[in-house]
Ligand SMILES: [Zn+2]
């Protein structure tokens with residue numbers, strides 16, 4: 001036995017780009033890495049500090065993309081990859097659709113007990129889609 005603290009794989013809440021099963025933060029021989037929870041069926045792995053991109057363009061600076069980040073407290077949020085030039089960030093999964101009410105170029109997916117709905121990413125706008 002070594003003195004290394006054993007690290008249980010931490011679910012990341014992000015689907016594997018290959019098989020859509022959940023990615024996990026794991027500890028291997030060479031340190032932390034992100035691997036697929038479907039291992040050994042799927043051997044996808046990537047660096048532990050990766051930021052899964054969302055393919056959603058930043059609505060404020062237009063040329064950045066939103067990437068998923070994990071805060072120190074373990075919550076995930078989405079921020080512009082042009083940070084620190086652009087400080088746009090949201091704490092709900094972004095959807096690349098314009099708000100039908102104010103025209104802002106981003107909606108957010110909000111989950112509630114009744115289902116999922118899209119809300120406007122602009123805090124001043126109260127647009128909410130019907131629950132799907
Ligand atoms: Zn996989």
Ligand SMILES: [Zn+2]
Pocket residue numbers: 058059060061062063064065080081082086087088
């Ligand atoms: Zn931006």
Ligand SMILES: [Zn+2]
Pocket residue numbers: 099100101102103104120121122125126127
């Ligand atoms: Zn709006």
